[in-house]
Amino acid sequence: MKISVIGAGNVGATCANVIAQGNYASEVVLLDIKEGVSEGKSLDMWETAPILSYSTKCTGVTNDYSATAGSAITVITSGIPRKPGMSRDDLIGTNAKIVKSVTENVIKHSPDTIIIVVANPLDVMSYCAFLTSQSPRTKVMGMAGILDTARYRAFLATEIGVSPRDISAVLMGGHGDTMVPLPRYTNVAGIPITELVSAERLEAIVQRTKKGGGEIVKLMGTSAWYAPGAAAAQMCETIVKNERRIFPCCTWLDGEYGLKDIFLGVPVILGSNGIEKILELELTDDEMALLHGSAEAVRGVMGILDDMKLFA
Numbered sequence: 001m002k003i004s005v006i007g008a009g010n011v012g013a014t015c016a017n018v019i020a021q022g023n024y025a026s027e028v029v030l031l032d033i034k035e036g037v038s039e040g041k042s043l044d045m046w047e048t049a050p051i052l053s054y055s056t057k058c059t060g061v062t063n064d065y066s067a068t069a070g071s072a073i074t075v076i077t078s079g080i081p082r083k084p085g086m087s088r089d090d091l092i093g094t095n096a097k098i099v100k101s102v103t104e105n106v107i108k109h110s111p112d113t114i115i116i117v118v119a120n121p122l123d124v125m126s127y128c129a130f131l132t133s134q135s136p137r138t139k140v141m142g143m144a145g146i147l148d149t150a151r152y153r154a155f156l157a158t159e160i161g162v163s164p165r166d167i168s169a170v171l172m173g174g175h176g177d178t179m180v181p182l183p184r185y186t187n188v189a190g191i192p193i194t195e196l197v198s199a200e201r202l203e204a205i206v207q208r209t210k211k212g213g214g215e216i217v218k219l220m221g222t223s224a225w226y227a228p229g230a231a232a233a234q235m236c237e238t239i240v241k242n243e244r245r246i247f248p249c250c251t252w253l254d255g256e257y258g259l260k261d262i263f264l265g266v267p268v269i270l271g272s273n274g275i276e277k278i279l280e281l282e283l284t285d286d287e288m289a290l291l292h293g294s295a296e297a298v299r300g301v302m303g304i305l306d307d308m309k310l311f312a
Contacts, residue, residue: 008038014225116236126263132311146234180294244271
């Protein structure tokens, strides 16, 4: 089974590397527009195969989408980061054109591929790929909730002094300050988080999670790549293996949670067909209000794409 990763920057290269090391794909194709970058990184990855004992073939190409033909899954990481002085509208305008072009080329060679979007702003770029591909909503999704939940779980693990493997959590909403962590659905080996962490510390961790991406940028001067790349790779793994795991994913809602015609992060069952089922949790009135508030913020960003008339 072939998996293609579009964009050989830090996130894309990390994603391709984790996929290769997972040894569940026959081939991982890394594509970039910059000559030699994907070829060099893929060759470097392939040279680790004898050391790490995996068989997944690593192929790098420069802007040659024919090499991605027949991909079961395509991960789109292409796009530019927001630069000083660049407005949100400018960022959306630039990245939407990139994601639209990439998606058109991807679908041309792999019409049945499952698309996982990592490009930012993630919610609206997922919307862009969905409109461009005309694929069923089950086959176009954004990676955000897994990353945000991983940060939440990592912070809790540090706070409590336990392995993050024992922490289960649910996080919903948009990717950013309006995300909605749900402490009521958070536990450690079945123990409610509220029995292990004080309300004050839990709220501080929730706020840190919401600003998790910004914290990385402040420390390094650039956005994260290890965790985002690994999160997208984890989605690929559960699809390839048909594990039917429950993950928070950015997906197109059609009435779920009282929301329609919007890409938003909600828990789903992920399997070989992509999004097998959207899970509707019983939310409190306060939780539902937070989710709908997050949805309104996402709608505002989606509206910027609509106003560009790229799909008229």
